[in-house]
Amino acid sequence: MQHDTTTKMACCSNCFGCRRCSEEETRTPEELTILGEIRDEENEILPRKDYESLDYDRCVSEPYVEILEGMDNKKAKKYEALRWVMVFAIGASVGLLGLFVDYFVHFFTKLKFSMVGYSVEECSEKGCLPLSLLELLAFNMTFIFIASVLVLIEPLAAGSGIPEIKSYLNGVKIPGIVRLQTFLCKAVGVLFSVAGGLFVGKEGPMIHSGAIVGAGLPQFQSITFKRIKFNFPFFRSDRDKRDFVSAGAAAGVAAAFGAPIGGTLFSLEEGSSFWNQALTWKVLFCSMSATFTLNFFRSGINFNKWGSFQLPGLLNFGEFKCSDGDKNCHLWTAVDLAFFVLMGIVGGLLGALFNCMNKNLAKYRMRHIHPKAKFIRVLESLLVAMVTTVVVFAASMLLGECRDLYSPPSHNNTLSVGEDINSTIRQYFCSNKTYNDMATLFFNPQEAAIHQLFHQDGTFSPVTLSVFFLLYFLLACWTYGVSVPSGLFVPSLLCGAAFGRLVANILKVKLGMDIYAGTFALIGAAAFLGGVVRMTISLTVILIESTNEITYGLPIMITLMVAKWTGDLFNKGIYDIHIQLRGVPLLEWETEVELDKLTASDIMEPNLTYVYPHTRVQSLVSILRTTIYHAFPVVTENRPNEQDFMKGNILVSNNIHFKKSSVVSRASEQRRRCQSMKSYPSSELRNVCDEQRAAVEPAEEGEDLLQQMLERRHMPYPNLCPDQSPSEEWTMEERFRPLTFHGLILRSQLVNLLMRGVCYAENQPSATQPRLTYAEMTEDYPRFPDIHDLDLTQLSPRMIVDVTPYMNPCPYSVSPNTRISQVFNLFRTMGLRHLPVVNAVGEIVGIITRHNLTHEFLVAKLRQHYITI
Numbered sequence: 001m002q003h004d005t006t007t008k009m010a011c012c013s014n015c016f017g018c019r020r021c022s023e024e025e026t027r028t029p030e031e032l033t034i035l036g037e038i039r040d041e042e043n044e045i046l047p048r049k050d051y052e053s054l055d056y057d058r059c060v061s062e063p064y065v066e067i068l069e070g071m072d073n074k075k076a077k078k079y080e081a082l083r084w085v086m087v088f089a090i091g092a093s094v095g096l097l098g099l100f101v102d103y104f105v106h107f108f109t110k111l112k113f114s115m116v117g118y119s120v121e122e123c124s125e126k127g128c129l130p131l132s133l134l135e136l137l138a139f140n141m142t143f144i145f146i147a148s149v150l151v152l153i154e155p156l157a158a159g160s161g162i163p164e165i166k167s168y169l170n171g172v173k174i175p176g177i178v179r180l181q182t183f184l185c186k187a188v189g190v191l192f193s194v195a196g197g198l199f200v201g202k203e204g205p206m207i208h209s210g211a212i213v214g215a216g217l218p219q220f221q222s223i224t225f226k227r228i229k230f231n232f233p234f235f236r237s238d239r240d241k242r243d244f245v246s247a248g249a250a251a252g253v254a255a256a257f258g259a260p261i262g263g264t265l266f267s268l269e270e271g272s273s274f275w276n277q278a279l280t281w282k283v284l285f286c287s288m289s290a291t292f293t294l295n296f297f298r299s300g301i302n303f304n305k306w307g308s309f310q311l312p313g314l315l316n317f318g319e320f321k322c323s324d325g326d327k328n329c330h331l332w333t334a335v336d337l338a339f340f341v342l343m344g345i346v347g348g349l350l351g352a353l354f355n356c357m358n359k360n361l362a363k364y365r366m367r368h369i370h371p372k373a374k375f376i377r378v379l380e381s382l383l384v385a386m387v388t389t390v391v392v393f394a395a396s397m398l399l400g401e402c403r404d405l406y407s408p409p410s411h412n413n414t415l416s417v418g419e420d421i422n423s424t425i426r427q428y429f430c431s432n433k434t435y436n437d438m439a440t441l442f443f444n445p446q447e448a449a450i451h452q453l454f455h456q457d458g459t460f461s462p463v464t465l466s467v468f469f470l471l472y473f474l475l476a477c478w479t480y481g482v483s484v485p486s487g488l489f490v491p492s493l494l495c496g497a498a499f500g501r502l503v504a505n506i507l508k509v510k511l512g513m514d515i516y517a518g519t520f521a522l523i524g525a526a527a528f529l530g531g532v533v534r535m536t537i538s539l540t541v542i543l544i545e546s547t548n549e550i551t552y553g554l555p556i557m558i559t560l561m562v563a564k565w566t567g568d569l570f571n572k573g574i575y576d577i578h579i580q581l582r583g584v585p586l587l588e589w590e591t592e593v594e595l596d597k598l599t600a601s602d603i604m605e606p607n608l609t610y611v612y613p614h615t616r617v618q619s620l621v622s623i624l625r626t627t628i629y630h631a632f633p634v635v636t637e638n639r640p641n642e643q644d645f646m647k648g649n650i651l652v653s654n655n656i657h658f659k660k661s662s663v664v665s666r667a668s669e670q671r672r673r674c675q676s677m678k679s680y681p682s683s684e685l686r687n688v689c690d691e692q693r694a695a696v697e698p699a700e701e702g703e704d705l706l707q708q709m710l711e712r713r714h715m716p717y718p719n720l721c722p723d724q725s726p727s728e729e730w731t732m733e734e735r736f737r738p739l740t741f742h743g744l745i746l747r748s749q750l751v752n753l754l755m756r757g758v759c760y761a762e763n764q765p766s767a768t769q770p771r772l773t774y775a776e777m778t779e780d781y782p783r784f785p786d787i788h789d790l791d792l793t794q795l796s797p798r799m800i801v802d803v804t805p806y807m808n809p810c811p812y813s814v815s816p817n818t819r820i821s822q823v824f825n826l827f828r829t830m831g832l833r834h835l836p837v838v839n840a841v842g843e844i845v846g847i848i849t850r851h852n853l854t855h856e857f858l859v860a861k862l863r864q865h866y867i868t869i
Helices: 017-024 029-035 062-069 073-126 129-153 162-170 180-195 203-219 238-257 260-271 277-303 336-369 375-398 437-442 446-455 462-479 489-510 517-533 537-547 550-568 574-581 593-597 617-626 639-644 666-677 705-712 747-755 820-829 855-868
Strands: 402-404 434-436 614-616 631-637 739-746 800-802 834-838 844-849
Touching: 073 129, 073 180, 073 203, 073 238, 073 277, 129 180, 129 375, 162 203, 162 238, 162 260, 162 574, 180 203, 203 238, 203 489, 238 260, 238 277, 238 537, 260 277, 260 537, 336 375, 336 462, 336 489, 336 517, 336 550, 336 574, 375 437, 375 462, 434 437, 437 446, 437 462, 446 489, 446 517, 462 489, 489 517, 517 537, 517 550, 517 574, 537 550, 593 820, 593 855, 614 617, 617 747, 617 800, 631 747, 631 844, 739 747, 739 834, 739 844, 747 800, 820 834
Parallel strands: none
Antiparallel strands: 402 434, 614 800, 631 739, 834 844
16 A cells, blocks of 8 residues: 555455354454454454654655765765764753753752641641641642643643654654654653652653654754744755654663663664664764763752763662671672562563553543543543542551661762752651651652662661552552653652562561662662563663663663563563554564565555656646555556466566567557557546657567667656546556556655646656756655645646656565565665565566554454465
């Protein structure tokens, strides 16, 4: 299919009814959706949305070739230097964005906790704690209301944005996902989401915001604010934009965790399907720029030590180090690895449970909340904020234990806000010289709570850790998906750290083992986070860089691998689940071995809508207005070969016989072709040729055939000018006639040609047609005008458009007999949008798009294959 929409086919049309009924019972809901069959409402998956694909492949048209011919080594180096400048600018901008987010989150959080803390201390003696609760509710619900209203302005600002960015880097164009309006609502909304006390993090939105900076900054224009438009004709292609988005997303990870290498690996592992060495170096440079820009300013602002680089990222795990006087202390031993593996298994199970619960909640929201009025989403966010606030306050007051104060050693690192561990201990609801362990975890920023679990030598009771883990698990699962900007990294780390600290308490107190509690808290955090997101390489490096302890590499890697393997037995990662719920056609890294029983001819779309090299304006307009296809093959008819082929694409005779009597000149051959075209009563080919053209005598019988064939290889394209668009009333013979494939042209290119009046009169040669430059062809990127919005009254319908200079004459193509694994690898690794299927003699027989390679579609086609056999 030429358009990037979900293909629905009734795959059992060639099967007997009884066989269809027997097979229908065993099909999954996803397969039934692809096949367009009736499903049970209980098992029905959410409706799919049509998504357009990005085009990573270069269109080597004549305007692009002119650019290449006019570029020497000096200009190429300047262009590459400009690209590096853009990469640095993206990294520095993301670093400054992280500084902005961190400063205001800290400001609002400190304001809230200082006022609420004073009220709690006063009301604990006077007995007015309900007033303290109301004060805390007022702060939290006000902040969440602001964040939710911003999401109403731009719905794509909700959530972490990682599923959307992962889809974009995979090659799917999600409208509005990298727009300036989305950026503003996301960056401001996450401030109030985190400050409002919800169990969300700012790291995920930082990744999304970084990707938007990468997409928008090199464009020097904005669709939202149309006055922001500079004359900067560079990087106007999906290829360049996708590379910059990869760099921006990596910079977001680097700024969030202070992990530039981890950010690079994140963009590689979770994002781009196409990767090369040059892109790796640019992404790493962008990540380094973001990390050290943020580090420079935060160190200067917080410590007044400009240039000291003491605070690398927004999330600082602190230094894992034994006390100087304890010579028997060790961070971990080989014996601990067995417990780490068990913790990885439990983390995978907990992550699978978390994902399952969140998936059901997301389905419920999409079916029962999103279709309603928009203010219902605001009410849901306020409800979650209210319940979270009441639970936090009640649990701290009723379930927290008052424990003796313990001053931690001075070797621990300071927090990102310039406070040590002792300053984050909360004495709420407890007498002097004791602290409330539950309030210490709940009435602190999440980063401070993680720091407490990693480095606080004073113990947290098992009951407190168990209750905290259970409440945080349930509320974080409920929160992720509400209409506010929200991340999942920090809540998962905090929840897992409580689990790891609980394991450490059991081993240390109950079994008397000599272990380092902070290590088990870190491993628990890695196990739970790995069980939820199912990341391996990048998450390992992120945690190592965040702890600044290379010795933790092996246990973290083992734990994450075990957690991923365990969780994959039950469901996918949280981001993949939300991608699937949105119906995004994400392509995995590779296909299953069993799918190699299929070939390209089994999955391609054979029903083609095409254009000719020279096509009338009225035909192009009709095609563009009556179809939603995003690309059209440029073809000419090849009727002499029709007898050598069966119906379809299987070659019957490999030896094509050329007869001397059939060798004619180009003009004579075209006249004969025109006569045959008129035999089609409903075809667009009626009245397409001018019978007044001068006839040229046929070639002499004795003329050398080989010389003629060599000369015809360099002939221009035939001047076919159809008057009508392809009709639904075409016969099978008309629809599947042999078509010689010459290239591929996009809808946006055709609309651009019509908008600029690129055509010529039929009584003039095609050389009189105006020529567009590459800058003019890409001027309206990324949003090209729609055919329905164009005023075409100035163009004569009988005028002709020569599309050959602007089409892609050499797109990637495959044979009909190519196996699915080869098709899939070519399509994914090269970042293709359309993949023509061309037979042995250059005739196009079908087109493959992203939707033809989704797992559900391939599985459905495999079932068809088995039924046919």
